[in-house]
Amino acid sequence: MGAYDNCIILIPALQPDERLIQMIHGLHERGFHKIAVTDDGSSDDRQKYFQEVEIMGVKVIHHSKKMGKGVALRSALRLADEKIGESDFYITADCDGQYSPEDIEKVAKELLENPDCFVLGVRTYERKKGKKVRFWLNSCQKLFFRITNHGKECPDPRSGLRGFPASLKKLALCTEGKSYDYELNFLDAAIQKTPVVVVPISSETHNINETSHFRPVVDLLGMYLKFWKYLFTSNVATVFDLVFFIIFESLFSKLGTISIFVATICARAISGSVGYILNRYISFQSKLNPGREMVRYSIVFVCQMAASGILVSLLSVIPIPTVIVKAIIDTILFFVVYNIQKNWVFAEK
Template sequence: MNIAVLIPSLDPDDALVTLVGQLQQAGVEQIVVIDDGSTEQALFDRCAAMGCVVVHHAVNRGKGEALRTGLRAAQAAFPGLSGVVTADGDGQHAVRDILRVMQEVTRHSDCIVLGTRDFSTGNVPARSRFGNWFSSLFFRLSAGISCPDTQTGLRGIPASLFEFALSVPGSRYEYEMNVLFTAAREGIPLHDIPIAAIYEKDNRSSHFRPIADSARIYAMPLRFAAASLGSFVVDIVLFALFSHLFRARTARAILLATIGARVCSGVLNFTLNRNWSFSSTQDAWWAQGLRYLALFLCQMLASGGLVWLLSFLPLPLTLIKILVDTALFFASYFIQHNWVFHKS
C-alpha cells in the first residue's frame, strides 16, 4: 500500500516511539511525524533515526496546521501516494486499526475513512462519552448526516482529496470538525469502520483545551447566540426609546413601539447572521431575507401558539414562555444554518 501515516505530536512521551516501531514492524515504511512546537526534541530525533520523515513547527500552531504540514511533507517525500492516514501518537490508536484504515483508503478512493470508536464500553471516560454524544448530535442536526465519532483522530484521506484537506480552514482542533462539515456540504462520503476505544491514563495526555478549543469548534453557534443576544438588547432599548417618544400607553402606541423595535432588531439580527454568524454572503441577500422573514413570522406564531397550548401546565406563564422560546432558539439556529443561510 502506497499510503503514508501522519502523526502530529506535541510534547510526546515514549508512546510515540513505540507506535513508530510497531508500525514499522507491521510493514509501514512511509511515516511522517510532525513536531508541533514541542519543548524537547529527543523523541523526534529518535523517530528520525528510525527512518521517519520529521518536520517541525518552531512554535505550537495547532493540530490542523500540523496535519496540513504533514500532508505537504508526505507529498514531497513520497511521490505518487494513494492516500494518507492520520493517527495520534499517544497510544490511543492500535496498529491493527491503523492498518485497517489504510486498507479501507485503498478500497474507497473517493471517501474520507473514519475510525469509529465504541463509546458504550466501560473504559471510556464520562466526559469523552458525553462530548462525543453532543458533537455527533450537533453534527447530525447541522449537516443532516450521521457521524458516530466526530472526534476521532484516526482518519484516512485518499489522494483524490488531498487538495480538499489542504483547503479546509481551521488551525487547531476545530479543523477536524470543519473537515466533516465541509465534506458533508460538498457531498464527499464519510466511511466509518469500527476501531477499539483506547484511553491511556484516563486520556490525560490529550492537549485538548475544553474551553478554548470547544469555543473554536462551536464558533458558529456561539456567534449565533451572541448575535441573538445583541439583537435582543437592541430590541429592548429601542422599545423603551419609542415608548418614551410616543409618551402614551395606548394599545396603538405600544404596538407601534413593539413593531418598530422588532423590525430594527430583526434587520440587525439578519445582517449579523448573514455576514458573521454563518458567513453566508454568496447567495442573494433578498432571497435569504425572504427566507428569514418566513422563519421570523413562523417562529413568532409558533411561540404564541405553543405558549397557549401549554398554558394548562401548573407553571407561571412567563416560565412557559421562556421554555418555549429557548426551544425555538435552538430550532431557529439549525433552520437558519440549513435553510436560510445554507451554503450551496
C-alpha cells in the same frame, strides 16, 4: 513499495515520546511508508524523537511554537504535498498512543473499499467505573452534534483517526480552526459532501493514555466555538431588538396601538442587520459574496419571524402559558436556523 503507497499518514505531534517511534515502526511493518509529521512547538529535549523518525524516512516540519492541532494537521498536509507528492488517500492520527497501527490499517482498508467516503475510526465508550466521565462527555457530544447538524448522527465526533480521499484535500486545507475545533469543522464540512463510513477501533489505549493533550471540558467547548460565537451574536442581536423596540415605541407612541407594530418592524430590521454583520464576520467568518448571503439571510430571518408567530398562535390553545410555548418554539427555531445559516447562508460552496 509498500502495501499502502497510495495513502499518506498525517501526524501532529506535541511533546512526543518513544511511542512515536514505536508507531512509525508499526506503520512501516504494515506497509505505510509515506508519513508526514508536524512538530507543533515541542521542547528541545523532544527533538531527538523527530530526528529519529526522519532517519526512518518520515518527513517532518517544525513549528517554532505551539500553533494547535488544526494548524499542525494543515502543515502536515502541505508538507506531504511538497515532499511526498500527490496521493489518493490521507489518514490523520496522533503521536501519543491513542490510535494503534492496527487501527490505522483498519481505516486504510475501509478507505480503499470505499474510495469516495470519509472514514471515521470510532471508539466504544462503556459506562464503567473510572470511565463514566468520558462516557457522558461522548454521549453529550453525540447529541450536540446531532442537534447542530440537521439530525445527522456521528458515534464519535472527536475521534482524530480519520481517512479521506484526495477529493477532500482542498476542503481540509481551507477549513478553519486552530485546535480541536478544526477537526469538528472539517467533519461538519465533509459530511455535507461525502458519505461517512465508521470503523470500530480500540478505545483502551486512549482511556489509559496519561499524556494526551486533550482537555475534556475546555477542548470540547473549544470544538464548538462556532456555535458559542453564534449564541453570543444572537444574544447581542436580541439586546439590540429590545433596546430599539423601546426607543421606537416611545417615538411612535402618538400612533396609538399601531405603534407596537411599527416599533417591532423597525427594531427587527435593525437587529436583523446587526445579526447578519455579526454572524458574517464573527460566527462564520465568511469570505463569500455578501450580496448572496444577505439575500439568503433575509429569507431565513423573515421565515423565522413568520414561523415563530404562526406556531405560537396555533399552539396558544394549549393550556400552557403562552410565554412558555414561545420560549420552546423559539429555542427549537434557534437550532434550526443555526443549521440553515451554517450549511446554506454562510456555507462554503
